[in-house]
Amino acid sequence: MSSRIKALFYYITARLMLAPIMLWAIASVVFLLMRATPGDPIDAILGPRAPEEVKVALREQVGLTGSLLSQYLGYMQNLMRFNLGKSISTKEQTVWQIIKNFFPATAELAIYALIVALIVGLTIGIIAALRPNSKWDVGGRLFGIVTYSLPLFWVGMILQLVFSxxxxxxxxxxxxxxxxxxxxxxxxxxxxxxxxxxxxxxLWTSFQYLILPATSLGIVISGIFERIVRVNLRQTLLSDYVEAAKARGIKPSSILFNHALKNAMIPVITILGLTLASMLGGAVLTEVTFSWPGLANRLFEAIVGRDYPVVQGIVVFFAIIVTIASILVDIINAWIDPRIRY
Structure with missing residues (x-):
């Protein structure tokens, strides 16, 4: 085993060992934040006039009895057993069942939004990099700044107003x-x-309902890819090995796709893990705006309804996805770029 593979193995092992600590920190913060907000979730669900014995029974069922420390210890014990608990509002429905029912819609929206972001961002970024200091370059830079700063809900409502x-x-x-x-x-x-x-x-009907939410989320995120591709591709085109390829008479298209673009895409792969986190967060606004029945929309409903187990479970689930994606991106980067050292 080479020294580079050994270093990568030790790095991934360290990341895997640190992942539970990060998940524990996220779960703890969510646990404390939910209980720091004013109001009683049992009153929010049953109403203030519900019989006291009914409130006590429901509070015991969802683990809201006892001191804050005992609730926290009980929650962590359940979490270590992969038990995310049951929803307060839907009584017998477990959090895992909610994730199973609602996550596919969020995943489908995220996939198509990512496709839109990559197509738009890479296209504008490549054009801007190939025409430096031109109106195309200025337009590309302006596009990256504007799209990154646009409110997601505003973009969604504008698209609804125009196209619907x-x-x-x-x-x-x-x-x-x-x-x-x-x-x-x-x-x-x-x-x-x-x-x-x-x-x-x-299939056509599903595409029709996907176009607006995927486009609104993808357009906002595309600015990230545009800026990364424009900057890195421009730097790559000015590098010595590209100049040497030009001197050897290699076709410009071959230089672009076989040399420059391949190296400029490495940071794009790196940013995919961070973009995934942004998409999961941004999906909340997109799903609420378009009434999309996904897990992010269900998370919003749980926050409004003070459904502690659902909020905690969905946030931990999203954190697991981001952690896994981040580790996979590191592995892919090390495989693509032999210059990376860990």
């Missing part, structure tokens, strides 16, 4: 028409499930 209300081209929200039968779920992703079954009508 004014033009009537696309549905204004939700994931599938209430009057139609949704696709039979295999993976929970309507477009993939419809494609696998050859149901072209449901």
């Amino acid at each position: 209300v004014q033009l009537g081209w696309l549905p204004i929200g939700t994931r599938f028409p209430a009057s139609a039968e949704p696709p039979t779920t295999v993976f929970g992703l309507y477009t993939i499930d419809s494609l696998m079954k050859g149901d072209w009508n449901n």
